[in-house]
Amino acid sequence: xxxxxxxxxxxxxxxxxxxxxxxxxxxxxxxxxxxxxxxxxxxxxxxxxxxxxxxxxxxxxxxxxxxxxxxxxxxxxxxxxxxxxxxxxxxxxxxxxxxxxxxxxxxxxxxxxxxxxxxxxxxxxxxxxxxxxxxxxxxxxxxxxxxxxxxxxxxxxxxxxxxxxxxxxxxxxxxxxxxxxxxxxxxxxxxxxxxxxxxxxxxxxxxxxxxxxxxxxxxxxxxxxxxxxxxxxxxxxxxxxxxxxxxxxxxxxxxxxxxxxxxxxxxxxxxxxxxxxxxxxxxxxxxxxxxxxxxxxxxxxxxxxxxxxxxxxxxxxxxxxxxxxxxxxxxxxxxxxxxxxxxx
Numbered sequence: 325x326x327x328x329x330x331x332x333x334x335x336x337x338x339x340x341x342x343x344x345x346x347x348x349x350x351x352x353x354x355x356x357x358x359x360x361x362x363x364x365x366x367x368x369x370x371x372x373x374x375x376x377x378x379x380x381x382x383x384x385x386x387x388x389x390x391x392x393x394x395x396x397x398x399x400x401x402x403x404x405x406x407x408x409x410x411x412x413x414x415x416x417x418x419x420x421x422x423x424x425x426x427x428x429x430x431x432x433x434x435x436x437x438x439x440x441x442x443x444x445x446x447x448x449x450x451x452x453x454x455x456x457x458x459x460x461x462x463x464x465x466x467x468x469x470x471x472x473x474x475x476x477x478x479x480x481x482x483x484x485x486x487x488x489x490x491x492x493x494x495x496x497x498x499x500x501x502x503x504x505x506x507x508x509x510x511x512x513x514x515x516x517x518x519x520x521x522x523x524x525x526x527x528x529x530x531x532x533x534x535x536x537x538x539x540x541x542x543x544x545x546x547x548x549x550x551x552x553x554x555x556x557x558x559x560x561x562x563x564x565x566x567x568x569x570x571x572x573x574x575x576x577x578x579x580x581x582x583x584x585x586x587x588x589x590x591x592x593x594x595x596x597x598x599x600x601x602x603x604x605x606x607x608x609x610x611x612x613x614x615x616x617x618x619x620x621x622x623x624x625x626x627x628x629x630x631x632x633x634x635x636x637x638x639x640x641x642x643x644x645x646x647x648x649x650x651x652x653x654x655x656x657x658x659x660x661x662x663x664x665x666x667x668x
Contacts, residue, residue: 325350325626326350326351326352327350327351327352327385327386327409327622327625327626328351328352328354328382328383328384328385328386329345329351329352329353329354329384329385329386329388330353330354330355330356330357330378330379330382330384330386330387330388331345331353331355331356331357331367331369331387331388331389331390332356332357332358332375332378332387332388332389332390332391332395332399333357333358333389333390333391333395333414334356334357334358334360334363334364334366334367334390335358335363335390335391335487336486336487337390337414337487338356338367338390340608340609340614340615341388341390341441341614341618342356342367342369343608344612344614344615344618345388345618346368347615348615348618348619348622350622350626351386351622353369354369354370354382354384355369355370355371355372355378355381355382355384356369356370356371356372357371357372357373357374357375357378358371358372358373359373360373361373370382375399375402376402379402379403379406379408380406383406384406384408385408385409385410385625386408386409386410386411386412386621386625387399387403387406387408387410387411387412388411388412388441388618389403389411389412389413389414390414390441391414392489393416393417393418393419394419396413396414396417396418396419396423396427397418397419397423397426397427399413400413400427400430400431400438401427401430403436404430404431404434404436407436408436409436409437409625410436410437410438410439410621410624410625411431411436411437411438411439412439412440412441412617412618412621413427413438413439413440413441413635414440414441415440415441415442415503415504415638416499416500416503417440417635417638417641417642418642420642421639421642421643421646424635424638424639424642425639427635428634428635428636428638428639429636431635432636437621437624437625437631437634438634438635439621439624439631439632439633439634439635440633440634440635440638440641441614441617441633442503442504442507442617442633442638442641443610443613443614443616443617444504444505444507444508444610444613445507445508445511445632445633446613446616446617446620447566447585447610447611447613447616448585448601448604448611448612448613448616449566449581449585449586449587449601449604449611450508450511450512452587452600452601453512453570453572453579453581453587454511454512456579456587456589456600457512457513457572457574460576461574461576461577461579461589462572462573462574462575462576462577462578462579462589462592463574463575463576463577463592464544464545464546464574464575464576465513465544465546465572465573465574466545466546466547466573466574466575467546467547467548467549467571467573468509468512468513468546468547468548468549468570468571468572468573469548469549469551469570469571469573470505470508470548470549470550470551470568470569470570470571470581471551471552471558471568471569471570472501472502472505472550472551472552472553472554472567472568473553473556473557473558473563473567473568473569474501474554474557474563474564474567474568475554475555475556475557475558475563476554476563476564477526477527477530477534477553477554477555478527478555479527479529480529481529482527482529482530483530490530491529491530491531492530492531493530493531493532494531494532495532495533495649496530496531496532496533496534497523497532497533497534497535497536497552497554498521498523498533498536498538498552498645498648498649499532499645501552501554501567502538502550502552502645502648503641503642503645504567505550505552506641506644506645506648507633507638507641509540509548509550510640510641510644512572513540513542513544513546513548514542514543514544515542515543515640515660516540516541516542516548516644516660517541517542517543517659517660518540518541518657518658518659518660519538519539519540519541519644519647519648519651519657519658519660520538520539520651520656520657520658521536521537521538521539521648521649521651521652522536522537522652522655523535523536523537523538523648523649523652524536526553526555527554527555533652534553534554534555535552535553535554535555536552536553536652537549537550537551537552538550538552538648539657541657552568558583559582559583560582560583560584561583561584562583563583564609564610565583565584565585565604565606565610565611566581566582566583566584566585566604566610566611567610568583569581569582569583574592575592576591576592577589577590577591577592578590578592579600582603584603584604585601585603585604585611586599586601586602586603586604587599587600587601588600620632643660644660647660
């Protein structure tokens, strides 16, 4: 069976979505909609500048929403009304928790899977690390550190060449980028119990924070540190491959994630290193994680695979994000006493 896919949004990041759909088995890209018809047409797919017209004409099975948060709710509602089989929606998901909760509830009521396009957990290095942690390769995990260093935030022209909307976000580092690592830490370590954050703005040319520390406590006793700074880089031929480097430390060993995407194991009290995952060679974004996520959704629809990152589950990420900003504002550790998937 071949599923029909239509995309809404033809901005910078849509190239990764659309390129993935074009090379994916069991799908056909039947339309791209954007308020700028020329941008939609440039994708090579049937082009539209009106969502309702596209939905009525191409009748997609999957609606892929590649828009900023302010466009999510109205587009989700349109997809639900059109009776699509599934909706994928980019992050940050909706404008706030209340709107996200409403959209998740509407999708559940309609019986239509609504999947948040949270693709970092699908990066091959984090899949490899998850397997190693589940196998007990490094024993009990005590500490995780990720240094976010994309190196794209310096100077008065920061982000103008790729994603200028970043400049106007009142909440930036955590809301736009840090959510990836909130979700990734959940994927690797489970739901956190507390967060503590100290955020700051370095580049005065943007509106929001672009650096800071966030500490996550987990019921297992593990702690994770997100050390983010968009004005600094890391050792990599492509700083957007991994966006930084990571260290995963346990009682029996350490996993190291480098800027090349390789995962290296060093067992406790030894100097020898073992390559668990070779350096990444994909030319596109993030180890082809967009393609991996979209393949996952197709497998869910056609093969019965359980979906990851349904909208109701993803509400946990938004709640943790809110707690991080609350911690930064109050200079206090915040207990996450209301997190996890929302009830059906």
